[in-house]
Amino acid sequence: xxxxxxxxxxxxxxxxxxxxxxxxxxxxxxxxxxxxxxxxxxxxxxxxxxxxxxxxxxxxxxxxxxxxxxxxxxxxxxxxxxxxxxxxxxxxxxxxxxxxxxxxxxxxxxxxxxxxxxxxxxxxxxxxxxxxxxxxxxxxxxxxxxxxxxxxxxxxxxxxxxxxxxxxxxxxxxxxxxxxxxxxxxxxxxxxxxxxxxxxxxxxxxxxxxxxxxxxxxxxxxxxxxxxxxxxxxxxxxxxxxxxxxxxxxxxxxxxxxxxxxxxxxxxxxxxxxxxxxxxxxxxxxxxxxxxxxxxxxxxxxxxxxxxxxxxxxxxxxxxxxxxxxxxxxxxxxxxxxxxxxxxxxxxxxxxxxxxxxxxxxxxxxxxxxxxxxxxxxxxxxxxxxxxxxxxxxxxxxxxxxxxxxxxxxxxxxxxxxxxxxxxxxxxxxxxxxxx
Numbered sequence: 001x002x003x004x005x006x007x008x009x010x011x012x013x014x015x016x017x018x019x020x021x022x023x024x025x026x027x028x029x030x031x032x033x034x035x036x037x038x039x040x041x042x043x044x045x046x047x048x049x050x051x052x053x054x055x056x057x058x059x060x061x062x063x064x065x066x067x068x069x070x071x072x073x074x075x076x077x078x079x080x081x082x083x084x085x086x087x088x089x090x091x092x093x094x095x096x097x098x099x100x101x102x103x104x105x106x107x108x109x110x111x112x113x114x115x116x117x118x119x120x121x122x123x124x125x126x127x128x129x130x131x132x133x134x135x136x137x138x139x140x141x142x143x144x145x146x147x148x149x150x151x152x153x154x155x156x157x158x159x160x161x162x163x164x165x166x167x168x169x170x171x172x173x174x175x176x177x178x179x180x181x182x183x184x185x186x187x188x189x190x191x192x193x194x195x196x197x198x199x200x201x202x203x204x205x206x207x208x209x210x211x212x213x214x215x216x217x218x219x220x221x222x223x224x225x226x227x228x229x230x231x232x233x234x235x236x237x238x239x240x241x242x243x244x245x246x247x248x249x250x251x252x253x254x255x256x257x258x259x260x261x262x263x264x265x266x267x268x269x270x271x272x273x274x275x276x277x278x279x280x281x282x283x284x285x286x287x288x289x290x291x292x293x294x295x296x297x298x299x300x301x302x303x304x305x306x307x308x309x310x311x312x313x314x315x316x317x318x319x320x321x322x323x324x325x326x327x328x329x330x331x332x333x334x335x336x337x338x339x340x341x342x343x344x345x346x347x348x349x350x351x352x353x354x355x356x357x358x359x360x361x362x363x364x365x366x367x368x369x370x371x372x373x374x375x376x377x378x379x380x381x382x383x384x385x386x387x388x389x390x391x392x393x394x395x396x397x398x399x400x401x402x403x404x405x406x407x408x409x410x411x412x413x414x415x416x417x418x419x420x421x422x423x424x425x426x427x428x429x430x431x432x433x434x435x436x
Contacts, residue, residue, distance in 0.1 A: 037130045037202050039095070041216035043138060044120030045088065045191065046223065046288055046401060046423060086224070086424070089114055089188045090144065091121070094137040096163045097129055104135075106160040111143060120219070130202040130212070136195045137163065137173065139262070140222050141188035147262060150175045150313075177259035177313055180226050180352045189350065191222035192263050193284060221284050224424055225260060226350050228403040233344040235335040237412035244383075245335045245410055246372040247344060251324035253366040255398070256354040259313045264400055267309035283307060287401065291423035308363070308397050312355050320356045325349060335410075338376045354398040365392045369408060369415065388415040395421055 095108040108126045128134065139157055149155050155162065155176060162173040178190060197216065205212040229252070235245050266283050267273065280286035290305055327333045327346065335342050358364045367390055374383030388410075395404070407418040 036127045037199070037205055037212040037214055038125050039128050039134075039197075039199065039214045039216065040123055040125045041136075042120065042122045042219045043088075043091065043093075043124060044219050044221060045086075045140075046221050046284075046291060048119035085187065086189050087119055088121070088140045088191070088222070090141055092137075092139040092143060092157055093124065093126070094139075094157070094163055095126060095128060096135045096137075098133045104164045106163055107134075109158060109160065109163075111158065128199065128214075130199055130205070130214075132199055134197045134199055135163070136197060136220060137263075138191075138193045138195075138220060138222055140191035142178075142190045142192060142262060144188060145178050145190055147176050147178055148259075150177070174261075174263055174265075176262040178225075178262055179259050180350070190225045190262070192225055193221060193223050194263055195220055195282075218285070221288060223264060223284060223287070224401045225262065225264070226352055226400060227354070227398050228348050228350055228424055230348040230403060230405045231346060232405075232407050233335065233346075234407070234409045235337050235342040236409055237337065243373040243375055243410075243412065244337075247327055247333045247335075247346075248370045248372055248385075249324055249326040250370070251322050251368045252351070253322045253368070254320035254354075254356050255323045256312055256352045256356075257319040257321040260352050260400075261311075261313060265311040266307070267311070270307060270309040273309040287423055306396050307399050308355075310353075310355065310397075310399055312353065320354065323351055336376075351398075353400040356398075363396050363398065365395045365398070366390070367392060367406065367417070371410070390415070390417045392419055392421075395419070397421075 090111070090113045092111045093108065094106065094110075096104045097107045098104050107128050110126070143157060147155050147157065149172060155172075157173070157176075162176070163171060165171050174194075181187075199214050202212050205214050207213075231250070233245075233247055235243070237243055270283050271280075280289065286305075287307070333344065333346070335344055354363075356363055356365060369388045371386045371388070372380075372383050373386055374380055392404075398404075401424045403422055403424045405420040405422070409416040409418075
């Protein structure tokens with residue numbers, strides 16, 4: 001298989017455009033001394049940023065960012081519901097600042113809830129101090145989840161101590177976890193990211209209407225903390241009379257059975273253990289750059305890269321299990337070639353970030369499909385149960401925000417499997433290269 005792993009707050013002068021349908025400030029505190037400046041930045045899910053870059057718009061970067069409008073919160077179809085689960089419903093933005101003594105102070109901790117949903121938000125503006133190092137934490141859809149610390153205690157992202165180093169020097173929030181209930185009808189997908197910024201001194205910043213601004217030129221991307229599996233089936237039996245096929249279930253061997261980190265744990269030396277070709281110091285920027293390759297006509301699969309230098313909690317990395325899904329017993333999962341009903345595209349499934357490493361040091365994943373097949377004009381009960389199994393031989397990573405697109409073609413006595421592994425994207429026209 002060839003692999004394509006290209007791979008939202010309110011406050012002074014906060015502009016949300018037409019995105020925010022409601023806003024709640026759970027912790028409206030902020031340090032605003034005389035030497036305050038205002039930081040302004042844009043937030044987007046990775047695929048929203050990709051859309052902007054691909055379609056030639058200014059997107060969520062530069063001085064004239066685009067507005068990503070909220071969508072209808074009352075979607076009807078399964079596909080619409082799934083698509084909404086993947087977008088921004090709530091957002092928490094936390095900014096901590098390091099003073100000259102090395103101590104960290106929470107300067108902003110803002111929470112927003114949306115009646116509608118958004119792909120991104122522009123011109124987030126907050127008061128901060130100048131001339132200091134900052135960490136910006138972003139959490140979308142995370143406050144609705146049950147978050148626990150390493151000892152299993154339920155914690156809140158609204159607590160300031162979560163973002164200050166403890167006596168051991170560790171920042172507690174970096175060890176926060178959640179447990180993902182895998183399935184095809186997800187709750188809102190959790191997203192997160194943390195960014196390091198160096199804010200210049202006040203006199204070095206531009207002034208607009210007597211206010212000093214620090215503009216973050218690049219968008220701050222949200223990374224979805226789970227993976228996505230999308231299937232399409234086609235019945236193209238050619239060597240014999242086409243069979244009617246019922247897709248009964250599928251199974252992936254194996255995915256993480258335990259907790260997932262809320263924030264990604266990517267090794268500092270990720271560039272050394274991956275195969276990055278660009279000059280990206282931040283793996284999130286690299287991930288966006290890789291994702292754009294999925295939209296480049298004629299992209300050479302040999303140029304696609306992997307990120308394998310990431311960790312799971314011991315409960316996740318040390319415990320993997322087969323994940324299987326049984327389709328409902330209904331005609332919507334039947335393919336009748338004789339009647340021209342020979343394709344099937346069911347809803348996607350969302351699985352935990354995983355890292356199933358075999359003895360050879362490489363991640364390996366196996367996919368198994370079970371069907372019930374019977375000949376046209378014959379009774380359903382005369383059919384046979386069939387099992388098809390194939391390894392995804394070059395699927396070397398199930399890092400968060402990864403989508404595995406599987407195209408399954410039933411040819412009678414065998415199954416042809418094509419696959420693409422790429423950063424999560426809502427585009428359906430990515431070319432799927434075949435297994436080698």
